[in-house]
Every structure is written in C-alpha cells, then in structure tokens.
Amino acid sequence: MSSGSSFFITTPIFYVNDVPHIGHAYTEVAADVLARWHRQSGDDTWLLTGTDEHGQKILRTATANGVTPQEWSDKLVREAWLPLLETIDVANDDFIRTTEERHEKNVQKFLQKLYDAGHIYAGEFEALYCVGCEEFKPESEIVTGTGELVGVKVCAIHSKPLELLQEKNYFFRMSDFQERLLTLYETRPDFVQPPSARNEVIAFVQQGLKDLSISRSSFDWGIPIPWDNTHVTYVWFDALLNYVTAVGYGENEEEFHRRWPANHIVGKDILRFHAVIWPAMLMAAEIEVPRHVFGHGWLLVGGEKMSKSKLTGIAPSEITDTFGSDAFRYYFMRAVSFGQDGSFSWEDLNARYHAELANGFGNLASRVLAMNSRYYDGTTPKPGEITDAEREIHAVVAAAATEADASVEAFHVHEALAHIWTIVDALNGYITDQEPWVLAKNDDTRERLGTVLYTATEGLRALAVLLSPVIPLATEKLWAALNAEPVLGSLASQNLRAAGVWGQLPPGTPVSVLEALFPRIESAE
RNA sequence: GGCUGGGUAGCUCAGUUGGUGAGAGCGCACGACUCAUAAUCGUGAGGUCGCGGGUUCGAAUCCCGCUCCAGCUACCA
Numbered sequence: 001m002s003s004g005s006s007f008f009i010t011t012p013i014f015y016v017n018d019v020p021h022i023g024h025a026y027t028e029v030a031a032d033v034l035a036r037w038h039r040q041s042g043d044d045t046w047l048l049t050g051t052d053e054h055g056q057k058i059l060r061t062a063t064a065n066g067v068t069p070q071e072w073s074d075k076l077v078r079e080a081w082l083p084l085l086e087t088i089d090v091a092n093d094d095f096i097r098t099t100e101e102r103h104e105k106n107v108q109k110f111l112q113k114l115y116d117a118g119h120i121y122a123g124e125f126e127a128l129y130c131v132g133c134e135e136f137k138p139e140s141e142i143v144t145g146t147g148e149l150v151g152v153k154v155c156a157i158h159s160k161p162l163e164l165l166q167e168k169n170y171f172f173r174m175s176d177f178q179e180r181l182l183t184l185y186e187t188r189p190d191f192v193q194p195p196s197a198r199n200e201v202i203a204f205v206q207q208g209l210k211d212l213s214i215s216r217s218s219f220d221w222g223i224p225i226p227w228d229n230t231h232v233t234y235v236w237f238d239a240l241l242n243y244v245t246a247v248g249y250g251e252n253e254e255e256f257h258r259r260w261p262a263n264h265i266v267g268k269d270i271l272r273f274h275a276v277i278w279p280a281m282l283m284a285a286e287i288e289v290p291r292h293v294f295g296h297g298w299l300l301v302g303g304e305k306m307s308k309s310k311l312t313g314i315a316p317s318e319i320t321d322t323f324g325s326d327a328f329r330y331y332f333m334r335a336v337s338f339g340q341d342g343s344f345s346w347e348d349l350n351a352r353y354h355a356e357l358a359n360g361f362g363n364l365a366s367r368v369l370a371m372n373s374r375y376y377d378g379t380t381p382k383p384g385e386i387t388d389a390e391r392e393i394h395a396v397v398a399a400a401a402t403e404a405d406a407s408v409e410a411f412h413v414h415e416a417l418a419h420i421w422t423i424v425d426a427l428n429g430y431i432t433d434q435e436p437w438v439l440a441k442n443d444d445t446r447e448r449l450g451t452v453l454y455t456a457t458e459g460l461r462a463l464a465v466l467l468s469p470v471i472p473l474a475t476e477k478l479w480a481a482l483n484a485e486p487v488l489g490s491l492a493s494q495n496l497r498a499a500g501v502w503g504q505l506p507p508g509t510p511v512s513v514l515e516a517l518f519p520r521i522e523s524a525e
Numbered sequence: 526g527g528c529u530g531g532g533u534a535g536c537u538c539a540g541u542u543g544g545u546g547a548g549a550g551c552g553c554a555c556g557a558c559u560c561a562u563a564a565u566c567g568u569g570a571g572g573u574c575g576c577g578g579g580u581u582c583g584a585a586u587c588c589c590g591c592u593c594c595a596g597c598u599a600c601c602a
Contacts, residue, residue: 015602052602127600136600196530200597203528213600236600270602277600298596305595335537341595348537351551359564367561374560418550432566437559516562 007043008259009035012266013050013098013242016076017058020084022332022344023267023299025316029329030296030338030413031265032090036469037408037416040496046259048246049085050096051077055235059221069221073099087316089325089472096246098223098238106250107233107241108226110285111214114172115227119284125169125213128162137162170215170225172237177280178209184279190292192275193411194339197268197295201275212237212277240278244287264293271295294411297341299332319349322521326471327353333470334417350521357471357518360424361463365478367431368456369514375440375449380482382507383454384447389430390455394502396426397462401500404466420466427459450507457482458505464491465499474517481514 011031014024028049035047053073062072077097085092096103114120127136184191185202192198215231216222222232241249243262248255266274271293279289298305301314319328331349334356336342372380383390400419407416431452439449461482468475468491479491487506488494 012602018602055602057602196596199529204597204599207528207598210599234600236602239602267602268596272597272599273602300595337538343537345536348551351536354562355551358562363562363564365561367564369561371560428565429567431560432558435558435560440560518562520562520564 005043006259007035007038007045008247008262009038009045009047010243010262010264011047011049012270013052013096013239014081015052015055015058016073016081017061019313020080020316021313022316022319025084025088025328026299026332026336027265027267027296028085028090029088029332032088032092033329033333033413033469034263034265034408034411035093036091036472037405037496040465040469040492040494041405042495042497044258046094046247047090047092048094048096048243048262049090049092050094050242050246051081051098052235052239052242053077053097053099054222054232054238056216056219056221059219070099073097084316087320087325088328091472094246096242098242102251103242103245104223106245107223107238109250110241110244110281111233112226114281114284117284119173119176120170120214121173123169123171123211123213124166125171126164126166129165130160130162136165136167167217169213169217170228170231171211172214172281172284174212174277174280175209177283178205180283181205181209181276181280184289191289192271193292193294197271197275197293197339200268201271204272205276209276209280236273236277237281240273240281243278243290249287261288261291263291266293266295268295268297292411294339296339297336299336300341300343301345314344323349323353324473324518326474327357327518330357330417330471333413336414338411338413353518354520356421357474358516358520360421360428361467362474362516362518364424364428364431365460365463365481365514365517368427368453368460369481369511371436371440372453372457372511373513375436376453378510378512380457380505380507380509380511381450381453383451385451387451389434390451393426393430393455393459397423397459397502398500401462401466401496405497417470420463423459423463423466427456427463431456454507457511458503461488461505462499465494465496468492468494469496477517478514481512483510483512 009031011027014020018024031047031049035045039045051073053069058072059069062069065072067075082095085095098104111120125136130137182202182205185198185205189198192201212234214234214237215225215228216234217231220232222235223238225231225233243264244256244260247259249260264274264278274290275293275295278293282289316328323331327349331352332342335348335352372378375381400423403419404416407413407419434452436449436452436456439445439452460478461484464475464478464482464484468479476491479485482505484505485491487509488504
C-alpha cells in the first residue's frame, strides 16, 4: 500500500554501560523484522541503531577501569554491542554513536537553534543530593529513613541523609508544548502505540509538564553547551537527537528529508522520553514529529521483569547457542503479543521450537523436498488439473500474504506470523489428505501426484518469502534447496507484497533434498 | 494514596457494540497414516470465565463492592 515510500525505523540507542540481555535483543529483532518486511516490500527502508556513550555513569566506570570514557565506550561497542547485532542477525543500515562528530556537532546546532528561538533559559536546579553517590537523586531513588532518620529523606543506596543543593542549569521550556502535545495525541490516535501506552502518556501530560533541565556542570563527559562550555548536555537530550543526526540533520538536508520522520520502537520504560520530551523538542525546533512511537512490553521471567540484580537477566547467546538465531527471532516475535508484556521460559521456547519450527515448518519442507527427490528425480513437478483442494491452498496462501502484510503495517508482528502459519498448517493437512505416497504407487495417478507436489512446493516458495524477514537463515537454505534464485532471483529481492501470487516457481526446476532446517534438540532443558 | 491495564481449560493466551451448548495453540488420551526431523492428520477428555451483589428475557461481556497481580505517578538508557 505504501510501496516505494520512506520507512525509517529506529531502536533506542544502547547505554554502553549496560550488559546486553534478551530485552535489548528483543527490541532489535522487532525493529529488524519490521525493517526487513518493509525493505522487501519495496519501501525506502532505513534501520538505525547505535549507542549512547555520554554521562556521568560512563565517566565513572571508565575512570574506575583506568581508561578514558572514549576508550571505555570503544571497548564496549566492539566487544558487546556490535557482536549482539550479529548474534541475532540484525541487518541495520546504520549504527550511530553519540560520540561521533556527526552527532555532537549537530546536537550543538540543534541546541543553538532552540536557544536563539527562546526555548532555553538559564535557571536554578534544586534537588536532593547524595554525597555518597555524588549526584542528584531522582524521586525513585529517595526513600524515607527509618530509626534515627525517621521522616528524613535518605538515599536508597546509601541510606544517608540527602542535602538540598542548587546548581545552575539550562532549562528547555517544555511546559510551552503541553497543549500541542495533547492535540497531537488527540488528532493522531496512532501516534503512540499501543493504546495502553497512549493512555499512560496522555495521563502524564495532562497532569502538567514542567520545564526540563538539559545541562550539567558537575562533570564534563558530554556535549558542551555551545554558548556556555562550562556545561554539558543532559544525556537524554543528547541521546534522543541521534534519531535526526544519524540521517543528516544539520548537514545533509536531502538525506534528512528522504528519511524523516521516523518510526520509533522503544521499551515501555522509556516511552515518555520518546512520546513527550522528544516530540516537544522537535516542535521547538520546527521539525516534524515522528510518525509513530511504539512502546513494546517487557519480557517476564518467572512472572517478574527480567533484571540483572535478580539474576533473571539472560544473554541472547545463551539462547542462540542452542537454538540458533532464527529460533530466537521467531520465538519472541510469535510468542509475545507485540506491545504487551511476554513471559519467557525455557520450557516454552523449547516447546515452540519443536512444535512449530521443527515439526511444523521444518518437517514440512523436508517431506515435500524429499518426495520431489524420490518421485520426480529432484525437480519441481508439473501440475495437472486443479481441484478444489488446490484452490483451497491457493486461497489460504493469498489470504495469509495479504493479512500478514496488513498486520505488519499495524506493527502486529505476532499476528502476521499467525497468518503465515495458516499456510504451514494447511499444507501439512493437504499432504496428509492427498497421500502423494499412495499416488506414487500407480502410474494412473502420476499426473495427480505432480499436481499435489507442485502445489506443496509452490507453497514452500511462498513460505520462504513470507518468513524471510523473521527467519532469514532457514529461509535462505530453503530458497537454495528450491533452487529458486536462478529463475526468481535472490530471496531478499522477492517482493513480499506479491508473495501470495500463485504459480511463481516454474515446473521442472531442479530441487535438492533439504537438511533439517530446525533439527530436534534432544537434551534441551 | 491516585490513575491505568489485567485476573478465561495443566501452560501461554483469543474472546467485536451483552444472545445458538465458552474458543485457539501447546500438553495429555485414543485412533489413522508412513512421504518426512519417532515428524503428519483426525477425534476426545478438561473450565465455578478472581469473589460477592445488581441491571436484563439473557452477561465472561454492562453497573457497584471486594480481592490479587502488573504498570504509571518526570530527569532510571
């Protein structure tokens, strides 16, 4: 429907100090699947991800490790974050780091523009300060003391009294944009998705917006405020701007207009930054707001939000080492309703891997190609007269392709997979009903056998294309076994929006026997 | 405390504006089949729809109360 139009999609940029876990990987995979789908539908697609490298925490850990913050960031990007993308096969088009010149320089341009337009002013930031932490504490880290300190505000980490300190800060007049933001949510109901996330955002803005402190002067690891180099930019203000600096804001207008506005995929914990602060910043700079901000849910382990401190954090490689990257991608896209929280368990992963990928899709591909090999000497057979059974398959494939595309368009990735899977189920049922192994025993039913196997093989072709954004490695193997590339071109070049058109794979194409796409894993937990 | 969302078969979840005997997948039992990764296909068992009231000819679906869980309640990437 939007063929050829721009589709710019982003993930949050990783805070380099974090340790990659499946939550990060989940966000990346979701964005990557959406990007691959659109790219393969002919949209002018751009997937952006990257790292956030400024701020006091990074400065501190770098110092503690005896290196500069830049060296520290370089190491983490190289050893943790870029490898993560490979582990889960993310095909990003760009990777921005907030310490790159293209970012820093244009963040300053942005700041200067807002300053000149009167959206930024110098003020006093007053907050409770913890001497132990050496920083101002957010409300969430302040608790009321007990014992001798009853009634006193204390630091949640150190349990020591906090001091009320003041610091000169620059403030962004975010409060000016309250009404415009509410109008935005009202007039574009799909701006913030899903609806539950939208409700939270609206409720938050309705209670009133305060101006936002956007500078710090107590440390220097950040982007200097252009008109006052004793201050550096607050990390969030800095980080959000990656979405525009990465596509040419401030220096390549042509590229910027080609890409912007973006679709942001974020975890719901950082929704507010993207759905409130970010659009306000853009409004101030007279830049179009994003197309959509989609807040996905959390992955729950044992019913709780996954966390390192509770030892529920799971490294993506723990899963991919056993099940492979395709299974990782498939599992989280299929088992979690995109936008809602999803419960992860090894049992569920193992069950779905075997029931859906190995027994369902993988075995289907194996049995069809094995029969082509056995009964047709390794070629795609020629179909004869069509019956209602074949017409039913054609209809299922066409409907699945259409509905899957509509689902992806609406960010409902899990639904798209459910639609695609109707093809797997229909083909397995069709083969059992038609009993090609019986047809093969009699020369009189030779033509019928050809029809059945062609139908099944062409169904695999559609599946390979439709599933390629989600399980790129397995579908590539299938594509090779179908020997489709010489006649249809590479798998990546197949138009997803035409995937449901029947009869693309010509009869007579030589096909191979297929190794198990998803081998059973006997000793899995 | 306030606000939002949710508590539906063993498990994970669907259930439009209230209406034929409450659904899917997985798991389980039984049967069919043998091309295939001991895979596939079919049938079946199984549920006080969190609790208690109310509205209605009729409620999982609307209203009230209660209970439990999760999230939000601004500077945590």
